[in-house]
Amino acid sequence: MxxxxxxxxxxxxxxxxxxxxxxxxxxxxxxxxxxxxxxxxxxxxxxxxxxxxxxxxxxxxxxxxxxxxxxxxxxxxxxxxxxxxxxxxxxxxxxxxxxxxxxxxxxxxxxxxxxxxxxxxxxxxxxxxxxxxxxxxxxxxxxxxxxxxxxxxxxxxxxxxxxxxxxxxxxxxxxxxxxxxxxxxxxxxxxxxxxxxxxxxxxxxxxxxxxxxxxxxxxxxxxxxxxxxxxxxxxxxxxxxxxxxxGTVNPAVVTRAGAAGRAEDIACGFVESFTLGAGQFCTKPGLLLVPAGSEIGARVADLVAERDGAHALTQGIAAAYATGRSDLEAAGARVLADGRTPGAGNAVQAVLAQVDAKALTPGSRLLEECFGPLALVVEYASDDQRDQLLTTLQPSLAAAVASGGEGDTEVACVVELLSHQVGRVVVDGWPTGVAGTWAQHHGGPWPATSRPDATSxxxxxxxRFTRPVAYQDVPASALPPELTDDNPWGLPRRMDGRLQQSGDSDSDGGGGSRGGAA
The missing domain is CATH 3.40.605.10 (Aldehyde Dehydrogenase; Chain A, domain 1)
Structure with missing residues (x-):
């Protein structure tokens, strides 16, 4: 059959x-x-x-x-x-x-x-x-x-x-x-x-x-x-x-100077970032920390209410997003605004909710990711409370700091705290863009990744896909090309502690008693 x-x-x-x-x-x-x-x-x-x-x-x-x-x-x-x-x-x-x-x-x-x-x-x-x-x-x-x-x-x-x-x-x-x-x-x-x-x-x-x-x-x-x-x-x-x-919840911190001088810019940028691609980014900023009394939260809510809906990648993601929203509300999140919904297929709508700072305690569902276009806004009453919140959050792939520009004295402290929690800190930008360059690190402590020392x-x-091997007194015929004296691949190498760039001569330290590989 x-x-x-x-x-x-x-x-x-x-x-x-x-x-x-x-x-x-x-x-x-x-x-x-x-x-x-x-x-x-x-x-x-x-x-x-x-x-x-x-x-x-x-x-x-x-x-x-x-x-x-x-x-x-x-x-x-x-x-x-x-x-x-x-x-x-x-x-x-x-x-x-x-x-x-x-x-x-x-x-x-x-x-x-x-x-x-x-x-x-x-x-x-x-x-x-x-x-x-x-x-x-x-x-x-x-x-x-x-x-x-x-x-x-x-x-x-x-x-x-x-x-x-x-x-x-x-x-x-x-x-x-x-x-x-x-x-x-x-x-x-x-x-x-x-x-x-x-x-x-x-x-x-x-x-x-x-x-x-x-x-x-x-x-x-x-x-x-x-x-x-x-x-x-x-x-x-x-x-x-x-x-x-x-990926986890990636925090965005607004300093007092940032809230005072750039509220509109910060609100617009945050909404664009957390709703990008229907919020289906591992680097989505999912938590916005703003100083108490700031108008940023209200402005973000206004923008979210005007946001068009989108489609989740799969029915399973759409269902998990709906469950995640319900779980967050049950944990104490208060919805401030719902965006529009397309109403067909795997439809999802943007959501902004507010959470009391005191509700962010270790083990709370409020500290876990909700994959999709949902974000939480939290007000902090003092610098000490802000700093305590940052150390309470789960480690993340990335974090953002929205500052008041040059001379903002809060930035150094916030960046230092975040550097212990995340793999990348962004100042006056948003984490949803990851440049593939020599200096990039896209990783972070668990639970953001399984290996905090690695970047993807x-x-x-x-x-990630290499491991170090040492060869002691191995004859030249048994060495890999990158370690033979003639350096056929032309790689940069460190000879007796001195860095030689590709193409440099190895004649000052490469010979030995074992056929050129002593």
Missing amino acids: SVTPAVDAGHDPRTGERRAGLAHTTPDELAAILDRAVQAAPVVAGTAPATRAAWLDAVADGLEAHADELVAIADAETALGSPRLPGELAKAAAQARFYGSVAAEGSFVDARIDTAGGPAGVDLRRARRPVGPVAVFGASNFPFGFGVAGHDTCSALAAGCPVVVKAHPAHPELSGRLAQVVADALTSAGAPEGAFALVVGFDSGLALVDADQVAAVGFTGSQTGGMALVERAAARPRPIPVYAEM VGAAALD
């Missing part, structure tokens, strides 16, 4: 209409994918970083070449529309090129050589090596930026690791098409078979985390999903790291 294969089927958020499905990966198919990834791992790791950069350039070119088609599919499955989706695709292409440039620059390898003539009396060579195949679980709310061809995938490939991506059930058709674009681009650029693959289905995702062949997991999504993967990976006979970016955006994202 034939069995109809299980599928992930997308739905149009505007209407709820079911769309084409993507068949689940069978156990045999998954086994073959993992075998190919294992076979590709030493090839990918042994490929010069500059060549990996060319692979990622090809991926970026492929995204841009198919932009119209990909955006149309994404809009049908996410309702995120224009200009959001075209802009996100363009950024995804740019980030692929960026991670390639980080690989080619080479400092992420952190190559260090101490010659036998140094203080230790032995030849020691250390570098960060690729960990092997990486499993990636993308996000529903960023189908390009944190999806099949997103930050995790591109940074892992740049670091020298094969990638197996689990398709997101919120946009399966897009996941499948993106995977084909990425696979074709990598093949055309000369990447080995097995460097990249897609799997589909809940069980396939669990099997990825369990698989001996997988060395690390990248995840972007809910705290429930992220911690489930963390616990599953920890229960393996050989546990592996899960780099889960989950920026040059340091490659570090």
